[in-house]
Structure formats: structure tokens, C-alpha cells
Amino acid sequence: MRIVVVGAGVVGAGLAWRLASQGQETVLVERGRPATGTTGSSFSWYNANSKRPADYYRLNLAGMGAHIALREELGETPWYHEGGNIVWSEGEKWMDSGEIEDALEARVAELQRWEYPAKWLGVAAAEELEPNVNFGDTVEQVAYFRTEGWIDGPKLAAAMAQRAADAGAELRYAAEVVGIERSGERVSGVRLANGEIIAADLVMNCAGPWADKLAAMAGRTLPLAPTLGFVTRVSGVPEGTINRVMHAPSLHMRPDGDGLIALHHHESDAGITAGDEPSEWARKLVERFKRYVPAASDARVSRWTLATRPIPADGRTSAGLLPSLPGYGEIVTHSAITMGALLPKIVAHEIITGEADPLLANFRPDRFG
Numbered sequence: 001m002r003i004v005v006v007g008a009g010v011v012g013a014g015l016a017w018r019l020a021s022q023g024q025e026t027v028l029v030e031r032g033r034p035a036t037g038t039t040g041s042s043f044s045w046y047n048a049n050s051k052r053p054a055d056y057y058r059l060n061l062a063g064m065g066a067h068i069a070l071r072e073e074l075g076e077t078p079w080y081h082e083g084g085n086i087v088w089s090e091g092e093k094w095m096d097s098g099e100i101e102d103a104l105e106a107r108v109a110e111l112q113r114w115e116y117p118a119k120w121l122g123v124a125a126a127e128e129l130e131p132n133v134n135f136g137d138t139v140e141q142v143a144y145f146r147t148e149g150w151i152d153g154p155k156l157a158a159a160m161a162q163r164a165a166d167a168g169a170e171l172r173y174a175a176e177v178v179g180i181e182r183s184g185e186r187v188s189g190v191r192l193a194n195g196e197i198i199a200a201d202l203v204m205n206c207a208g209p210w211a212d213k214l215a216a217m218a219g220r221t222l223p224l225a226p227t228l229g230f231v232t233r234v235s236g237v238p239e240g241t242i243n244r245v246m247h248a249p250s251l252h253m254r255p256d257g258d259g260l261i262a263l264h265h266h267e268s269d270a271g272i273t274a275g276d277e278p279s280e281w282a283r284k285l286v287e288r289f290k291r292y293v294p295a296a297s298d299a300r301v302s303r304w305t306l307a308t309r310p311i312p313a314d315g316r317t318s319a320g321l322l323p324s325l326p327g328y329g330e331i332v333t334h335s336a337i338t339m340g341a342l343l344p345k346i347v348a349h350e351i352i353t354g355e356a357d358p359l360l361a362n363f364r365p366d367r368f369g
């Protein structure tokens with residue numbers, strides 16, 4: 001089979017590698033460079049925390065496991081950063097989608113029932129993990145999720161694209177797909193902005209928040225409910241000042257490698273959606289960071305990014321082939337950083353073997369028609 005994968009974010013690059021390394025003739029088409037879409041602008045926290053309902057939780061949990069399996073498979077995965085996640089924000093809208101609002105206590109209790117590693121730490125124990133963080137005078141306990149961490153998305157996408165090339169995939173960068181070719185009822189290839197047509201037996205739509213536009217080119221309606229997300233990168237903070245993902249009441253923070261810290265909060269996502277000036281929000285997030293981490297007094301904005309989360313309209317992953325449109329498939333989802341090692345692997349397996357993976361049973365593209 002000749003397969004064209006459109007989009008070299010964490011999903012498409014990973015899919016191209018999985019297909020090419022199993023002998024499929026693969027072309028990865030990307031209008032920019034790898035990770036120039038959402039993957040390069042993500043908070044990139046891997047977790048199955050606050051993922052509901054249970055089937056979506058299990059998919060994300062399997063996503064976490066797949067990152068560990070990938071490390072075993074490749075020997076080293078320099079994009080994968082363990083360390084856990086400390087949370088002491090109580091009852092705010094804190095999940096990325098902003099949809100779930102619940103008290104931290106209820107969430108920890110539910111995750112414990114599901115046997116997810118979630119526990120309470122006294123502040124003294126939390127300070128041992130993060131000696132530079134000011135948890136505040138009123139906080140007695142924090143929640144600790146030891147198996148969570150963060151992924152360097154651009155590093156992962158670039159590594160997957162390189163591995164795809166090493167396995168024989170053709171990489172086409174600066175190549176925008178402007179049309180999807182059909183031959184009768186079948187999708188038969190893509191048309192690039194320069195007029196070139198790349199013929200294919202299968203086109204996989206991994207175009208992130210642009211996946212609806214790509215789907216429309218094939219005559220498919222893929223409703224998305226995208227949200228804007230804002231991440232500020234901060235420099236001027238000595239290495240090791242903070243060591244893991246943390247969710248404080250008014251700020252989400254984590255190390256970002258290369259001497260940077262990544263900051264995020266839903267309040268800024270919402271503010272910017274409402275038209276506030278992003279640079280003003282970047283400055284506010286840095287001020288909050290300095291309050292939580294007084295040792296970071298020289299912190300300053302390095303850069304900020306504004307990106308769109310690729311969320312199918314019902315909030316759930318859409319992954320696999322679409323039987324009603326032969327030659328077409330897609331992987332479109334929020335939390336693709338968490339599931340960036342899993343989805344490409346299992347969808348590639350389905351494509352090659354024709355065997356449906358039960359994990360994806362409730363996440364099929366055909367629910368949108």
C-alpha cells in the first residue's frame with residue numbers, strides 16, 4: 001500500500017514512522033516543518049488525570065504506558081520527562097478542555113478507586129520535592145500523581161519524522177495539501193499547492209486543528225470544537241529551580257528544557273479568547289510564577305505561543321479508517337501528547353493487519369457519519 005500521512009505533528013510523524021518501519025510505502029506531507037502546529041505550542045503534560053468517562057481514561061492511561069514501552073523499544077527517549085505532578089488548586093476549572101470542574105479531593109478519591117497512582121502529601125514532603133516553591137500558608141496537603149510528567153513535543157515529532165525517513169518514508173515539507181483526489185467512491189491521493197498530485201491507496205488525516213478542513217476536501221464532515229490555548233516560555237531561571245509539572249491555584253508550570261520554564265493557565269486561555277492582549281497575559285503569568293517561586297526573581301518572558309486544540313466536537317478521540325469513505329482515515333484528538341506514542345502504533349497496526357483494536361472501539365471516525 002502507498003499511504004500519504006498529512007501533518008507532521010506528534011501524531012502524523014509517529015504514524016509515518018510506524019507505517020514505514022513495517023514496510024509500508026509512506027509519504028509524510030507537512031506544509032511547514034515537524035511540530036509547527038499544536039505540538040510545538042502545547043503544555044505537554046502526559047496524564048490520565050481528570051479524563052472521563054472511563055473509556056477515555058483507559059485510552060489516556062494506555063497512552064502513558066505506551067510512552068514507557070517506547071522507551072524500552074528505542075533504548076532512549078530524550079523527550080520523555082518523568083517527575084510526577086503536584087496539584088494544590090482546589091475546585092477550579094483546570095483541565096485543558098476547561099470542561100471538568102471538581103474538587104481535588106473527589107478527583108484523588110476517584111483516581112485511587114481506579115488504582116491510578118494518586119496520593120496526598122503533607123507540605124513538608126512536597127517542599128522536599130520542590131524546595132523553591134511557596135505552597136502558601138493555608139495549604140496543608142497537596143495531591144501528588146507520581147506517574148505523570150511532560151513530553152518535549154517538538155523533540156518527539158522531529159525524532160519520529162527522522163525515524164520515518166530512516167525507515168524509507170518520503171518526507172515532503174513546505175508542501176501544503178489543497179485537495180484530496182477521488183476515484184469514484186475511493187480517495188486516491190492528495191493535491192499539493194504547487195499542483196502536484198501524490199497518488200495513494202490511503203490518505204491519513206493527521207492535520208490537528210486543521211483536520212476538519214482536510215476532511216472537507218474529501219467530502220467528509222468532521223465537526224471540531226477547538227479551544228485556544230496560551231503557553232508562555234520563561235527564561236532567566238536557574239536549572240533545577242522547579243523539577244516537575246505543577247498545578248497551583250492560578251498557574252500551571254513545568255520545566256521546559258534548555259533553561260526554560262513553561263507556564264499555562266485557563267484564565268489566560270479564556271482572557272485571550274475574549275480579546276485580551278497576549279503579551280499582557282504573558283507578563284501576568286510570569287508575575288504569578290515569581291510569587292510561587294520566589295527564587296525565580298529574574299524570570300522573564302522568552303516567548304509565548306497561541307495554539308488551537310484539535311478537539312472533535314464530542315470531546316473524544318477520532319482514530320482509524322472510515323469504512324464509508326474507502327482510502328481515508330484520521331487520527332484527531334486532544335491530549336495527543338499523552339497519546340502520541342499509542343495512537344500511531346495501534347492505528348498503524350490496524351491499517352496493516354486489518355484487525356480492530358478494542359481500545360479504539362468507542363473512538364471510531366464513523367460516529368460523525
Ligand SMILES: Cc1cc2nc3c(=O)[nH]c(=O)nc-3n(C[C@H](O)[C@H](O)[C@H](O)COP(=O)(O)OP(=O)(O)OC[C@H]3O[C@@H](n4cnc5c(N)ncnc54)[C@H](O)[C@@H]3O)c2cc1C
Binds near residue numbers: 012037178206211
Ligand atoms: C495550550 C495547549 C495545551 C495543551 N496541553 C496538553 C497537555 O498538557 N497534554 C496533552 O496530552 N495535550 C495537550 N494539548 C493538546 C496537544 O498538544 C495536541 O493534541 C497535539 O499537539 C496534537 O498533535 P497533532 O499531531 O494531532 O496536531 P498538530 O501538532 O497540530 O499537527 C498537525 C500538522 O498538520 C499540518 N497541516 C495541517 N493542514 C495541512 C495541510 N493542508 N497540508 C499539509 N500539512 C497540514 C500542520 O502544519 C501541523 O504541523 C494542548 C494543546 C494546547 C494548544
